[in-house]
Amino acid sequence: DGGITQSPKYLFRKEGQNVTLSCEQNLNHDAMYWYRQDPGQGLRLIYYSQIVNDFQKGDIAEGYSVSREKKESFPLTVTSAQKNPTAFYLCASSVRIMNTEAFFGQGTRLTVV
Amino acid sequence: DAKTTQPPSMDCAEGRAANLPCNHSTISGNEYVYWYRQIHSQGPQYIIHGLKNNETNEMASLIITEDRKSSTLILPHATLRDTAVYYCIVRPPMTTDSWGKLQFGAGTQVVVTP
Numbered sequence: 001d002g003g004i005t006q007s008p009k010y011l012f013r014k015e016g017q018n019v020t021l022s023c024e025q026n027l028n029h030d031a032m033y034w035y036r037q038d039p040g041q042g043l044r045l046i047y048y049s050q051i052v053n054d055f056q057k058g059d060i061a062e063g064y065s066v067s068r069e070k071k072e073s074f075p076l077t078v079t080s081a082q083k084n085p086t087a088f089y090l091c092a093s094s095v096r097i098m099n100t101e102a103f104f105g106q107g108t109r110l111t112v113v
Numbered sequence: 114d115a116k117t118t119q120p121p122s123m124d125c126a127e128g129r130a131a132n133l134p135c136n137h138s139t140i141s142g143n144e145y146v147y148w149y150r151q152i153h154s155q156g157p158q159y160i161i162h163g164l165k166n167n168e169t170n171e172m173a174s175l176i177i178t179e180d181r182k183s184s185t186l187i188l189p190h191a192t193l194r195d196t197a198v199y200y201c202i203v204r205p206p207m208t209t210d211s212w213g214k215l216q217f218g219a220g221t222q223v224v225v226t227p
Binding site for chain 1: 147154155156157158159162200215216217218219220
C-alpha cells in the first residue's frame with residue numbers, strides 16, 4: 001500500500017539530547033513537509049523540501065535540522081537548541097504542483113524530560 | 114499570505130448536514146481553498162479543494178461564493194466519526210519563499226452528537 005510512514009509513534013528523550021524523527025513515503029512525491037503541533041493549536045511549518053537535496057525553512061525552523069538525500073525520506077532532527085521540543089510532529093508529502101492535496105503521516109509524539 | 118477565519122467550535126446532530134463556514138476575504142485569484150480535518154492525535158486528512166466552482170466528492174461538498182471571499186464545507190449526513198477539527202486553508206501563490214506551503218490556522222472543532 002502507498003503511504004507516508006512516521007516512526008516511532010511515541011518518543012521520549014532527555015533534555016539536551018538530539019533526536020531524529022523518521023519520515024518515509026512510497027508515493028513517489030517530490031515535495032515533503034514537517035509540521036509541529038502543540039496542544040489545542042493548529043499546525044506550524046518547520047521545514048519543507050521541493051526536491052531531493054533541496055529544502056527551505058518554514059515558520060519555526062530554529063532548533064531543527066533536516067536532510068533530503070533520497071526522494072522517499074525526509075528525516076527531522078530536533079536539536080538541543082530547540083527550547084520547547086515536546087510536541088506532536090507531523091510529516092506530509094505531495095506531488096510537486098500547486099493544486100493537489102498533501103498526504104500526512106500519523107505523527108510522532110515527542111516528549112522531552 | 115491570505116488568511117482564513119473559522120468559528121472555534123460547532124455542534125451538529127448525527128444524521129443532519131453540517132455546514133462549516135470559512136472567511137478568506139484577502140484571497141488572491143490564483144489561490145485554492147483546501148479543507149482538511151484532524152481526528153484527535155492523528156494526522157490531518159484531506160477532504161476537498163476548489164478554486165472558484167463548487168466541488169463535491171464522496172466526503173463533502175465545497176461551496177465557494179462568487180466573490181471567493183468565503184466558502185462553506187458541507188458534510189451531508191454527519192456521523193459520530195466526523196467529530197474532528199476542520200481546517201480551512203488558502204494555499205499561497207507560487208513564489209520562491211512560499212511555494213507549496215499549507216498554512217494551518219486553529220480550525221473549527223466539530224462535535225457530532227447522537
